[in-house]
Amino acid sequence: MTYTIKEISEKVGLTAHTIRFYTDKGLLPCSRDKNNRRVFDSESINWLRTIQCLRKCGISIEDIRAYSALCMQGDSTLKARYEFLKKQRDMALKRVEEAKELADYMEYKVQHYEDVLAHRIPDDTNPAAKKA
Amino acid sequence: MTYTIKEISEKVGLTAHTIRFYTDKGLLPCSRDKNNRRVFDSESINWLRTIQCLRKCGISIEDIRAYSALCMQGDSTLKARYEFLKKQRDMALKRVEEAKELADYMEYKVQHYEDVLAHRIPDDTNPAAKKA
DNA sequence: CGGCTGACTTCGAGTCAGTGGAAGACATTG
DNA sequence: CAATGTCTTCCACTGACTCGAAGTCAGCCG
Numbered sequence: 519m520t521y522t523i524k525e526i527s528e529k530v531g532l533t534a535h536t537i538r539f540y541t542d543k544g545l546l547p548c549s550r551d552k553n554n555r556r557v558f559d560s561e562s563i564n565w566l567r568t569i570q571c572l573r574k575c576g577i578s579i580e581d582i583r584a585y586s587a588l589c590m591q592g593d594s595t596l597k598a599r600y601e602f603l604k605k606q607r608d609m610a611l612k613r614v615e616e617a618k619e620l621a622d623y624m625e626y627k628v629q630h631y632e633d634v635l636a637h638r639i640p641d642d643t644n645p646a647a648k649k650a
Numbered sequence: 651m652t653y654t655i656k657e658i659s660e661k662v663g664l665t666a667h668t669i670r671f672y673t674d675k676g677l678l679p680c681s682r683d684k685n686n687r688r689v690f691d692s693e694s695i696n697w698l699r700t701i702q703c704l705r706k707c708g709i710s711i712e713d714i715r716a717y718s719a720l721c722m723q724g725d726s727t728l729k730a731r732y733e734f735l736k737k738q739r740d741m742a743l744k745r746v747e748e749a750k751e752l753a754d755y756m757e758y759k760v761q762h763y764e765d766v767l768a769h770r771i772p773d774d775t776n777p778a779a780k781k782a
Numbered sequence: 783c784g785g786c787t788g789a790c791t792t793c794g795a796g797t798c799a800g801t802g803g804a805a806g807a808c809a810t811t812g
Numbered sequence: 813c814a815a816t817g818t819c820t821t822c823c824a825c826t827g828a829c830t831c832g833a834a835g836t837c838a839g840c841c842g
Contacts, residue, residue: 535830553837555790575752600763607756614753617746620707624739631732667801685808687819711799
């Protein structure tokens with residue numbers, strides 16, 4: 519089963535523009551039909567979904583390209599791929615911690631405003647205000 | 651107490667370049683000395699630290715500029731600022747959840763590789779590999 | 783057969799949030 | 813008086829898209 523760029527863009531939820539960008543950058547392989555159009559298969563869909571996750575993890579296009587190249591080289595690169603993923607997992611864990619800290623900070627800010635709005639404390643809000 | 655751009659850049663850990671960029675974009679007010687150099691005070695430092703947090707929360711320069719403008723208008727904008735912060739807090743919470751999901755996904759990937767490396771399961775790794 | 787539509791193609795420009803560097807102004811120091 | 817250092821503005825570059833223009837091709841209608 520093969521797909522046009524429009525079909526897979528709908529299936530994975532990326533724009534055709536973005537998918538073209540990814541193929542041009544070498545993130546995923548694609549063949550062409552006799553009119554030079556990109557042709558994809560069901561494996562492309564899985565691989566694109568993986569790419570989506572890796573991107574959301576903040577991994578750069580270039581790093582994903584390198585990882586993709588390793589995948590295409592087969593068994594011999596298993597260890598290298600494993601090391602890459604472990605590093606990325608650790609970074610993902612760090613990002614969870616940072617996201618939590620930022621959410622805590624925002625919660626504190628909101629709480630502060632609730633106190634001010636309830637006249638429990640005065641509006642000493644914010645340094646910039648005093649320069650107005 | 652006043653500070654040069656270099657001094658506050660060291661104190662808050664942003665480059666002078668970035669701080670210049672922020673003042674030009676209207677994120678924080680600054681006066682100038684007789685040689686047209688930017689002059690900051692201790693409140694600028696606090697405000698810059700706040701900006702840093704808001705940026706880490708993924709809030710755009712333009713949104714921070716709008717929030718900053720509200721702050722400078724004083725009491726009358728308290729409610730609006732509160733609503734803004736609540737919205738940002740909710741987005742921060744959403745990002746924590748998403749970060750957790752991604753970390754879980756990476757953990758799953760790493761686990762999968764460990765299984766493959768231990769020969770517990772074969773290397774069916776990754777769709778792209780088969781096109782190589 | 784001519785013309786239209788629609789999906790594709792490439793390529794160049796724009797976006798955001800900086801980053802980097804050149805060229806010029808000024809103050810301090812040797 | 814020249815060198816050094818820090819500032820100033822301005823313009824170009826980055827990454828990861830995003831948008832739009834212009835061209836190509838297949839299928840379909842009258």
